[in-house]
Amino acid sequence: MSSTENGAEASARETGRPSPKVPERPHPVTLREVAEAAGVSTATVSLVVNKKKDARIAEETRRRVTDAIRTLGYRPNAMAKTLVSGTSKFIGLVADGVATTPFAGQIIHGAQDEAWKHGYALLIANTEGNGELEQDAIAMMLEYKVRGILYSTWFHRQTDIPPPLREADFVLVNCFSNEQGARAVVPDEVQGGRSATELLLAHGHRRIAFINATIPAPAKDGRLAGYRQALGNAGIPFDPDLVMEAYPDQEGGYRATAGLLQRGAPAVFCYNDRMAMGLYDGLREHGLAIPGDVAVVGFDNQEVIAAHLRPPLSTVALPHYELGAAGVRVLLGIDPAPGGPAKIHCPAVERASVQVQAHA
Template structure:
């Protein structure tokens, strides 16, 4: 395996400073920490300072961590904790696991702002974090921010094109299979899929899972039953005409918001859920899924576990697969929107 350090710049260490100054690491430590009673000649002291300046070495804000050889911080950069509960669930899982191993999580919220992101990563590097989790609120490919290369890092709910950084991601294909199986188990054979218009791992993975589940059940794939819609309530609402025209008895929706809009559209057409059409969502966004009429069967995105396992990979407790990935299953959540339709 290629050494990360060959490819990316790494943080300057106390050892680097010691080497450049021709002194021991403990001499550097004494100079950095202004240790009382340490007998260090002016000459050596000057060389250490010069080396610190030349190399751009950043002394830690918390001196004791330098002495110990590392802080007990882990960093977590999140892009949208103010707009969905998803990032909060990732943080919850990461924090529980970090605390279990004696680490404190430094959380930074960037709301997708590049300057805030750069500042967050710089702040974490200055605090000599043991490593950084970089997380996104929806599963996607990311361009690695430059600063991340200076620390050990793990991507959570996202991945990079080159695949050299470990990534913990939801198993979209598994989720698509589970959602479709819930409908198949109730006897549905003509199952629609309202997918998203956005090219994404969720789009491709859930479609593949839908096709796999149909194949398991010996049902031929019919592309006319698959339609793309904007992944929100309005998208679901606008899909109703096409779904009814295809005489589907069950629909797997890209997410719970789409299902919520679909409910509204079906109601306007006089179609009942689940008697006329069974509906399954995706996300298990509690405030929506559990409180629709009827409550929505769905598939949970495992945000808590993404955060938890992200920390485990960062600390070397879990190993990613050969492709650098750890995938987390998406468990089904059964509620009243799926049942045996009277037509079967």
């Protein structure tokens, strides 16, 4: 292997197949060519392509046209159809970082699956929170006559509605506005916090700490409310001393270790999985076993992390896929828009970081 050859080339060569040349691209087939092949006028082809139901065309003629379309590989011009109908088969998705942020990308996946199901394609613009880019992206979508726009944020938060968005039919996804009538779908943080706490309650724990985030967010308020609800439902009085706060990443979780040990709680619900990952490191440094000494639950079900910690982390999933899909359904009027933001269920995912305890 020569010093400049890379694996890609080596791998291509190793298949042993010849290297055919990519053929010249054929010129696009025109409506006129279809008409000539079928022996009909271009007007007739146009009527067949645009599926005009009231046009009277003999079945035999229609068949000749569709055969010619298939044989020649004719692609109808979607732009021309749009001019006739006034709206395109596009749904716009404006994202402030969804496409490029680990995990929130599932919003795209869910929105696309649901859009395709109803004959729409997704036109995505990722703005990285740049206001000017956002204006341009929405203007572009309006010029392409989108059916509507999903406006999404990579973390759950309140948002202002950018003025050009008001020109479209729109739904907020993973964010919400305080304007009445602004349709939105958001994760159900309260239910998620309740489910996370219940994972620990179900294993006999009654003294459960909560390491919340330092940063104000609907997730911070909602998960705390859910934690309190779960304790209340189990008849356990709320002890504010068991609620700590830390920066919501690995370093924050690591630094929270000492405070947790001071409180002596044998079970802890962490605001997110990254925090739990840092706490794992801290607990190990103190020679403590998970879940034997401390049972740990996270939040997010963050891919590449939660299932791969040692031990694997019990957590609650953020329903990104379902947020995208529900956004499309609300936009198209398939799901009714509730009075406030529609709240999407956050499912619990149980793994080895919690454990049955006979008498806790």
